[in-house]
Amino acid sequence: MARAQFPEQPSSADLSNPLYYLENMETVVRWVLSHHRDLLDKVETRRLEAFMDLAIPERALLTRLIMRTGELFRADKLAYPELGAPVPDALARLNADDWLDPAPELDLDDLFRLFTLAELRPVFAPTLERLGVPRTLSKAAMRLALADVHDEPRPVSDWLPDTSAGVVRLRYMALFDRVRLMFFGNLRQTWSDFVLVELGYQQYEQVPFSAESRAFSRRDQVDCYLLMQACRDALEEGWPAAEVWPRVPGPVDNPWLASRRDRLLLELGRQADRQGDRELALAVWAQSGHREARLKQLRLLERMKRFREAWEIARRWQETDLGDAEQQGLERILKRLAPKVGEPRPTPIPAPQIAERSVLLPRPLSGSVEGAAAAYLDRSDAPAIYVENTLINGLFGLLCWPVIFKPVPGAFFHPFHVGPADLTREDFTERRRSDFEACFASLDNGSYRARILDTWQAKQGLANPFVIWPALSVELIELALDCIPARHLKSLFRRLLHNIREHRSGFPDLIRFFPGEADEARRYEMVEVKGPGDRLQDHQRRWLAFFASEGIPASVLYVRWQDESGQEEVP
Structure with a gap:
């Protein structure tokens, strides 16, 4: 043929x-x-x-x-x-x-999985009778009774x-x-994830694929991944961590595989800790470059009352570049450790003041509290629009489109990617640092507006992990570019890149524009809306603190419902 x-x-x-x-x-x-x-x-x-x-x-x-x-x-x-x-x-x-x-x-397990109880009972009836157990056993009980007889x-x-x-x-x-593995870049996705789906429901950016852009450049790297997957499978099956540890491949020179190994060591340390092998957990976490592993190592040392050791590691780690959640966790650990090692507690950095206000509104017959707040704030000369995480992420995605879809090794495996496979990996930004800086240079020289609008036109409908097309009309983009200063966009984009996993969410619900305002720094305001009983989440607080520190206008609007008499509803 x-x-x-x-x-x-x-x-x-x-x-x-x-x-x-x-x-x-x-x-x-x-x-x-x-x-x-x-x-x-x-x-x-x-x-x-x-x-x-x-x-x-x-x-x-x-x-x-x-x-x-x-x-x-x-x-x-x-x-x-x-x-x-x-x-x-x-x-x-x-x-x-x-x-x-x-x-x-x-x-025996294969047999009992493939055949029914009705098919198996007549065959094993003589054996069950010889063993002195009833023939009417359930399938599971029959399998257990036959375990030592048919091996x-x-x-x-x-x-x-x-x-x-x-x-x-x-x-x-x-x-x-x-x-x-070579097609998906992982073994988490099953064949059904690809074979049984309609891939044509969305359009994908066509990324050039070359030998240099592959995650695997040698066969032994594929073998290494498969070996790490076998270790992960063993952990899921409940193997003792001490038996899995010798099977883990050593450090690798492939950054993409190295990050996979770091995550495997994070899980291996968790298993060792759960199984009571604390020394192994500490040793494994010390070798993992995963951010969570470092906090877990410190917390375990604290539980083991090895306070001085934990203190020294924490102080060294404090000097490195940390994400928000890491910084918060580390500060809490240092605060607890300080009196136990006779050291002064670190001076907390004062939190910026977050602007807050409350409003009493009639409860709408339908719709959300965010919709009610937007209707309350909206004016013809100051439109209020519900955008949540879509606007800033979308502007970033449009500005940096070529960098997001740059064919760096381990980023793209096949033609049906919504975005790069390493998007939330810790080294995503560093591997593209110079390219992102070139994008940000357009914010300094004023060419960013044309770049964003040209991309919106040219890439309309193509999948992008930052761009939600139905939420981004050209009118909204133009209004945002008219009102949000380039320096604010640059600050927002840099923070987004600092930790994409954490910072893609937590943006305020609404944005309000004031296009007639003379002061460019006051032409917009972001508004987080909280209904009765709702509280700010940690990642929202961190964004609001960042806004305050950068001079980005933002506030929290607490909405309360009024009853028919105009008084606040009693919960």
């Missing part, structure tokens, strides 16, 4: 096609063969090419099996009418081509000699896991 030609730009399948899942699987295999062939060995390459050469019914059935959980399947339970051929015929051809093992050995795997024909149900085992699942 002639080998399929690989299109340069893959497209998503149409859900109206009953074999759309096969189209999407073919997209994955073509992409990996096209862009990662050098990371596959000869056997793997031949197998994937053989997959593409299968007839459609066999290729579709194999895809269905790959997508399912596990590697063992009852042949009599497979029903896929869209194949266009009988399932037994397709199975026979897959067996002949070595894709399936037609007579796998099953252990050797065997083919289904030996377990159930009278059954006509065959069992097959899918071969090469490890290969398809490797393919899934």
